[in-house]
Amino acid sequence: MQKTPNDTQPIIEARGVTKTFDGIEAVSGLNLTVPPGICFGLLGPNGAGKTTTLRMLYGVSEPSQGQIKIFGMDVGRNTRAVRARLGVTLQDNVMMENMSSRDNLFIHGRHHLIGEALLAQRVAELLEFLEIGADADKKVLKLSGGFKRRLSIAMSLINAPELLILDEPTTGLDPAVRHALWSKIRGLKGDGKTILLTTHYMDEAERLCDQVMIINGGKAIRQGAPRQLIEDELYPNALEFDCSSEEEQRLLEGASELVKLRTGTRLMVFAKDTEQILTRLQKLDGGNRRAAIQRPANLEDVFLAVTGTHLEDG
Ligand SMILES: Nc1ncnc2c1ncn2[C@@H]1O[C@H](COP(=O)(O)OP(=O)(O)OP(=O)(O)O)[C@@H](O)[C@H]1O
Numbered sequence: 001m002q003k004t005p006n007d008t009q010p011i012i013e014a015r016g017v018t019k020t021f022d023g024i025e026a027v028s029g030l031n032l033t034v035p036p037g038i039c040f041g042l043l044g045p046n047g048a049g050k051t052t053t054l055r056m057l058y059g060v061s062e063p064s065q066g067q068i069k070i071f072g073m074d075v076g077r078n079t080r081a082v083r084a085r086l087g088v089t090l091q092d093n094v095m096m097e098n099m100s101s102r103d104n105l106f107i108h109g110r111h112h113l114i115g116e117a118l119l120a121q122r123v124a125e126l127l128e129f130l131e132i133g134a135d136a137d138k139k140v141l142k143l144s145g146g147f148k149r150r151l152s153i154a155m156s157l158i159n160a161p162e163l164l165i166l167d168e169p170t171t172g173l174d175p176a177v178r179h180a181l182w183s184k185i186r187g188l189k190g191d192g193k194t195i196l197l198t199t200h201y202m203d204e205a206e207r208l209c210d211q212v213m214i215i216n217g218g219k220a221i222r223q224g225a226p227r228q229l230i231e232d233e234l235y236p237n238a239l240e241f242d243c244s245s246e247e248e249q250r251l252l253e254g255a256s257e258l259v260k261l262r263t264g265t266r267l268m269v270f271a272k273d274t275e276q277i278l279t280r281l282q283k284l285d286g287g288n289r290r291a292a293i294q295r296p297a298n299l300e301d302v303f304l305a306v307t308g309t310h311l312e313d314g
């Protein structure tokens with residue numbers, strides 16, 4: 001007997017999920033709970049295990065260990081029932097290049113066994129929603145990357161899914177197209193859909209995601225709301241400038257309550273009050289002032305800090 005989802009039942013519930021390839025754990029004991037109606041971001045460096053995790057969640061790859069429930073159903077045992085209610089946009093676009101966007105949408109809809117009248121209505125709505133109507137009858141191979149990405153997302157929405165899984169939805173897109181897609185993703189969330197996405201753009205995660213999980217080497221290392229993670233890991237303000245280790249020592253001698261993050265010659269200092277440090281830096285520089293950037297700490301700083309760039313407490 002399948003359970004009917006209710007407001008409190010998580011849409012995704014993964015417990016102790018591990019995936020081993022040739023004896024190596026690509027995903028290691030992952031626990032993931034995604035409640036309905038939120039946008040959840042899975043973040044991590046290249047090879048962290050994001051795509052592998054998504055593949056297990058939508059049932060094309062079996063976990064080596066652990067349980068996954070989607071809509072309260074075991075994915076391995078109810079793959080069809082789960083798939084009928086979810087939409088997936090893969091990391092690479094998968095579509096028939098020799099056909100038009102409209103035909104791709106129709107073919108995809110028929111795979112889902114959607115009746116012709118309803119399908120025609122959905123295709124028209126999706127072409128309009130993702131603003132691809134004007135190019136709907138052009139062959140896909142003639143479309144730009146941004147339009148192909150929009151088509152990919154339109155295809156994943158053909159079955160009016162309750163859960164949308166997006167693997168790097170905006171990689172390689174220009175800023176205008178990214179903004180357009182963000183607004184579509186927000187619109188889908190506003191309609192009550194649950195969204196799980198991966199991204200390498202921390203600004204995107206910060207804007208879209210209610211919750212994020214940072215994974216590294218297949219293991220979850222941090223989870224929370226983006227703002228909360230920034231508060232927990234760093235101080236609210238950042239000061240960024242080029243500086244040698246020797247200068248750094250002189251500059252920060254005796255300073256406390258700060259976090260430092262160095263990538264090559266670039267030093268980022270996080271503190272409550274970066275103004276004070278800036279004044280010391282300007283004194284150190286004398287008349288020859290170097291360029292320094294003062295800005296609020298962000299999720300990218302947290303990502304760099306927790307995934308391995310050298311970090312020290314002051
Ligand atoms: N079919 C496979 N066979 C063997 N190893 C695999 C397979 N699929 C993935 N891996 C390995 O699992 C690890 C995680 O890969 P995955 O594609 O999940 O990373 P990712 O976080 O999505 O990275 P990216 O940001 O580059 O997309 C990598 O070391 C990868 O080489």
Ligand SMILES: [Mg+2]
Pocket residue numbers: 050051052091167
């Ligand atoms: Mg990937």
